[in-house]
Each structure stands twice: as structure tokens, then as C-alpha cells.
Amino acid sequence: MHGLIKENIQLNRKVLSELSMHEPYSFKALVDISRHAFPGNKTAVSPKKEGLAILV
Numbered sequence: 001m002h003g004l005i006k007e008n009i010q011l012n013r014k015v016l017s018e019l020s021m022h023e024p025y026s027f028k029a030l031v032d033i034s035r036h037a038f039p040g041n042k043t044a045v046s047p048k049k050e051g052l053a054i055l056v
Contacts, residue, residue, distance in 0.1 A: 001013070001034075002034075003034030003035060003036075003038060004033070004034050004037075006037040007033055007037050009033065
């Protein structure tokens with residue numbers, strides 16, 4: 001939550017839980033944004049763009 005607030009993304013916990021159930025890829029994107037909000041976070045992995053390669 002703190003990473004999302006730091007990135008000025010204002011979603012409450014209910015919306016996040018609905019996203020996690022119904023839109024897992026969108027939720028994963030928000031998790032990645034939240035992780036990248038802190039420059040010292042060593043566990044953050046850069047998002048991969050594999051989905052576009054499959055569609056092309």
C-alpha cells in the first residue's frame with residue numbers, strides 16, 4: 001500500500017482484492033509498480049514484456 005501511495009495510485013484494499021481475483025495481470029503490474037517505488041528494494045524484478053511477443 002505504501003508503495004502505491006508513494007506513486008500517487010489511490011486504490012483501497014477492496015479494489016485491490018477484486019483486481020487480484022478478476023484481473024491478475026493488472027494486479028501484478030500494480031505490485032511491480034509498488035516494488036519499484038523504493039530504490040533500495042533489491043527483490044524488485046523488472047517487468048518482462050513476454051505477452052507482446054506471444055501476440056505478434
